[in-house]
Amino acid sequence: xxxxxxxxxxxxxxxxxxxxxxxxxxxxxxxxxxxxxxxxxxxxxxxxxxxxxxxxxxxxxxxxxxxxxxxxxxxxxxxxxxxxxxxxxxxxxxxxxxxxxxxxxxxxxxxxxxxxxxxxxxxxxxxxxxxxxxxxxxxxxxxxxxxxxxxxxxxxxxxxxxxxxxxxxxxxxxxxxxxxxxxxxxxxxxxxxxxxxxxxxxxxxxxxxxx
Numbered sequence: 001x002x003x004x005x006x007x008x009x010x011x012x013x014x015x016x017x018x019x020x021x022x023x024x025x026x027x028x029x030x031x032x033x034x035x036x037x038x039x040x041x042x043x044x045x046x047x048x049x050x051x052x053x054x055x056x057x058x059x060x061x062x063x064x065x066x067x068x069x070x071x072x073x074x075x076x077x078x079x080x081x082x083x084x085x086x087x088x089x090x091x092x093x094x095x096x097x098x099x100x101x102x103x104x105x106x107x108x109x110x111x112x113x114x115x116x117x118x119x120x121x122x123x124x125x126x127x128x129x130x131x132x133x134x135x136x137x138x139x140x141x142x143x144x145x146x147x148x149x150x151x152x153x154x155x156x157x158x159x160x161x162x163x164x165x166x167x168x169x170x171x172x173x174x175x176x177x178x179x180x181x182x183x184x185x186x187x188x189x190x191x192x193x194x195x196x197x198x199x200x201x202x203x204x205x206x207x208x209x210x211x
Contacts, residue, residue, distance in 0.1 A: 003070060008090060009062040012076035013198045014055055014181060015169035015205060018045045022172075023162055025050065038172050046184060056188055063194040075197050080166055083116055084109070118164035167201075170208070178209035 001007065012020070022041045025031040031051065033041070041050065048054030066073035072093040079086045087109070092099030102109045114120060173181070182205065185192050195202060 001065065001068065001070065005070065006094060007065075007071045008093070009065070009071060009073050010076055010079065011059045011062060011073070011194065011197065013169075013201050014185075015173060015201065016076075016166065017055060018042060019168050019172050020162070021045065021050060021052065039174075039177075042173075042177055046180065056184070056192055059194055060191050077166060077198070077201075080164070083113055087112060087116060121164075169205075173205075173208075175209050175211065178205050182206060182209060 018041070019038075022038055022045075025033045025041065026036055027034075044050040045055065048057065052058075062071075062073060065071050072090065074086060074089075088099060088102050091102045102112065115124075182202075185195055185202070
């Protein structure tokens with residue numbers, strides 16, 4: 001880590017992360033997984049073999065740095081459940097001046113919160129798939145439709161924000177998959193101690209796996 005930089009690490013629970021990545025790889029045709037099933041992707045996610053590395057290793061590395069003065073560790077669930085508090089916390093982390101500005105200027109804070117909504121960001125965080133760097137050139141030419149989501153009718157553009165919902169995993173995970181995820185967490189032991197961040201979801205998933 002660069003001591004002169006500031007880092008914000010946002011971790012999301014593994015169940016929703018799995019679903020989110022599934023939609024990414026089935027929407028962007030360059031991943032060559034357009035017709036892949038969630039079952040197939042779940043297997044790859046559990047192996048850490050889906051193009052983004054192992055979920056548990058990644059979050060564990062960020063969590064291990066949570067007490068560093070130039071790193072702010074948050075969860076996606078915190079951001080969704082209490083966006084105002086999270087935004088102000090991030091502002092103060094960047095500098096007291098920014099935190100005070102938000103607390104003293106309600107209009108500024110209101111504008112920032114409005115622009116932090118999923119609906120707003122769907123129209124801002126849009127990739128121009130056709131402009132990806134040279135490493136993707138071959139994959140682009142192999143696919144006639146780079147993105148099946150076709151942002152505003154343009155298959156060459158893709159919105160990074162889909163639903164931004166919490167708990168979307170409930171519509172995808174089978175009982176067997178929930179049990180496999182639970183075993184994965186248990187097998188990781190202390191290396192997955194960060195899962196305490198989502199005790200409520202862990203309990204909900206455990207109950208659902210036994211129904």
